[in-house]
Amino acid sequence: MSGHLVHDTSVLLTRSLRHVLRSPDTIITTAVTPVAMLLLFVYVFGGAIHTGGGGKYVDYLLPGILLITVASGVSYTAYRLFTDVSGGIVERFQSMPIARSAVLWGHVLTSVLATLVSLALVVTVALVMGFRSGAGVLAWLAVVGLLVLFTLALTWLAVIPGLTATSVDGVSGFSYPLIFLPFISSAFVPTAGMPGPVRWFARHQPVTSVVDTIRDLYAQQHVGTEGRLAVAWSVGTLLVAYALAMRTYRRTIG
Amino acid sequence: MTATTAIEITGLTKSYGDTEVLRGVDLTVPTGTVFALLGSNGAGKTTLVRILSTLLRADSGTASVDGHDVTGQPEDVRGSISLTGQFAAVDDILTGRENLELVARLRRLRDARGIATALLARFGLSDAGGRRAGTYSGGMRRRLDLAMSLAGDPPVLFLDEPTTGLDPQGRIEVWKSVRELADRGTTVLLTTQYLEEAEQLADRIAILHEGRVIASGTLAELRALFPPATVEYVERQPTLEAIFLAIVGDHDNHARHDDAVR
Numbered sequence: 001m002s003g004h005l006v007h008d009t010s011v012l013l014t015r016s017l018r019h020v021l022r023s024p025d026t027i028i029t030t031a032v033t034p035v036a037m038l039l040l041f042v043y044v045f046g047g048a049i050h051t052g053g054g055g056k057y058v059d060y061l062l063p064g065i066l067l068i069t070v071a072s073g074v075s076y077t078a079y080r081l082f083t084d085v086s087g088g089i090v091e092r093f094q095s096m097p098i099a100r101s102a103v104l105w106g107h108v109l110t111s112v113l114a115t116l117v118s119l120a121l122v123v124t125v126a127l128v129m130g131f132r133s134g135a136g137v138l139a140w141l142a143v144v145g146l147l148v149l150f151t152l153a154l155t156w157l158a159v160i161p162g163l164t165a166t167s168v169d170g171v172s173g174f175s176y177p178l179i180f181l182p183f184i185s186s187a188f189v190p191t192a193g194m195p196g197p198v199r200w201f202a203r204h205q206p207v208t209s210v211v212d213t214i215r216d217l218y219a220q221q222h223v224g225t226e227g228r229l230a231v232a233w234s235v236g237t238l239l240v241a242y243a244l245a246m247r248t249y250r251r252t253i254g
Numbered sequence: 255m256t257a258t259t260a261i262e263i264t265g266l267t268k269s270y271g272d273t274e275v276l277r278g279v280d281l282t283v284p285t286g287t288v289f290a291l292l293g294s295n296g297a298g299k300t301t302l303v304r305i306l307s308t309l310l311r312a313d314s315g316t317a318s319v320d321g322h323d324v325t326g327q328p329e330d331v332r333g334s335i336s337l338t339g340q341f342a343a344v345d346d347i348l349t350g351r352e353n354l355e356l357v358a359r360l361r362r363l364r365d366a367r368g369i370a371t372a373l374l375a376r377f378g379l380s381d382a383g384g385r386r387a388g389t390y391s392g393g394m395r396r397r398l399d400l401a402m403s404l405a406g407d408p409p410v411l412f413l414d415e416p417t418t419g420l421d422p423q424g425r426i427e428v429w430k431s432v433r434e435l436a437d438r439g440t441t442v443l444l445t446t447q448y449l450e451e452a453e454q455l456a457d458r459i460a461i462l463h464e465g466r467v468i469a470s471g472t473l474a475e476l477r478a479l480f481p482p483a484t485v486e487y488v489e490r491q492p493t494l495e496a497i498f499l500a501i502v503g504d505h506d507n508h509a510r511h512d513d514a515v516r
Binding site (some may be wrong): 007008011012015018019020023087089091092093094095096097098185 | 335
């Protein structure tokens with residue numbers, strides 16, 4: 001059975017990657033919004049924002065922008081899955097002797113790969129804008145690993161609207177809260193300046209711990225509790241989203 | 255049993271909330287026949303096909319396909335069947351060839367390329383094989399859809415309203431393909447709301463009405479249920495379809511169709 005899953009997933013991954021390669025605009029549009037925010041915040045608002053660290057604002061900002069890239073990337077996954085379900089091809093796959101969850105894994109892995117390409121685009125733009133990090137190979141690997149974990153978690157979350165939505169608008173609507181979440185975190189400004197309840201929320205939501213961890217890794221600082229918390233948030237979200245997505249899948253598709 | 259009976263259904267029921275869609279369906283489909291399930295919209299045809307193709311669970315009753323129980327051995331059932339749903343489930347972004355290779359690979363067939371080439375040729379899509387399926391006409395999409403169902407030659411094929419929404423030419427193309435399937439010994443269960451389609455294609459016909467099979471048999475057996483009509487000789491007028499096909503010049507299909515009508 002597990003052999004089936006790997007084989008069938010790789011066949012469906014190839015198919016789904018072909019979709020992405022034939023509409024490369026999805027990778028670019030995934031990167032457009034985060035890049036626009038990067039430009040806006042660095043060159044328009046940045047001068048008025050004091051992060052207290054003394055470093056460049058683009059260095060402070062990039063980790064949060066990366067998470068926004070992930071959020072906008074996974075919304076395409078929801079869209080692609082929705083198209084498959086409404087077009088009837090998922091039903092065709094389900095009536096074939098293949099591993100049941102391969103259909104979802106194909107989309108999820110495509111999401112991770114496409115998002116990684118978009119992330120690379122955003123980092124490139126940031127480098128042009130003056131972002132610098134002395135982080136070594138291990139720290140960069142840790143950043144990539146955490147981003148992959150976070151992408152997996154959000155992708156499984158995106159599978160749910162992809163399966164259940166009744167219209168394209170419904171699918172794209174789900175990503176707005178995900179893109180908005182970084183604003184109420186330490187992504188753009190330090191949480192210290194926020195009023196009480198907002199600060200409490202900002203300090204206790206996953207984006208802040210993930211952003212702070214990536215920031216520490218880039219700044220070559222020790223990653224302690226914050227890092228463990230970031231991994232715990234990501235793994236926790238991943239497990240819950242995976243369980244919910246699989247349950248939804250069994251219910252809606254059979 | 256598997257040698258003579260492809261599909262065996264006993265007392266199958268299915269409800270959605272208070273709506274009883276199937277109220278005890280009994281049906282036997284002999285191996286190698288084209289079996290038409292005739293019924294109006296909402297008669298439960300699609301629900302029945304979805305249960306037989308393991309996409310849906312029945313509330314009660316039993317059904318087996320190619321000797322495998324749909325509830326107990328869904329994996330084996332899926333290995334024996336192919337489903338062509340009401341709307342052509344092809345991947346618009348992939349080419350015709352890639353669609354066929356995709357299905358062949360998922361069925362773990364050796365030589366997916368060769369299978370795709372053969373199917374493209376068999377369904378008259380060789381020239382269009384390199385084009386994206388999204389650019390195909392309705393009839394071509396349906397043929398590709400059918401071709402995808404045939405990769406690996408599954409012994410039992412479900413066709414859910416295969417010609418709904420097609421123009422006359424597209425419909426004749428599909429009919430031709432189904433007849434060829436029947437000649438090769440594939441068991442075909444097709445649902446339709448068109449009486450003519452059942453008459454044209456099917457060896458046996460069952461009429462599904464309000465969730466029950468109310469009549470079943472060969473066309474001759476069904477005819478025998480009714481008193482013969484008074485014989486009257488009238489001049490045979492060409493049907494509008496015959497006129498349409500004659501004017502647009504699809505002589506080959508026209509001849510074949512006319513032959514079948516006779």
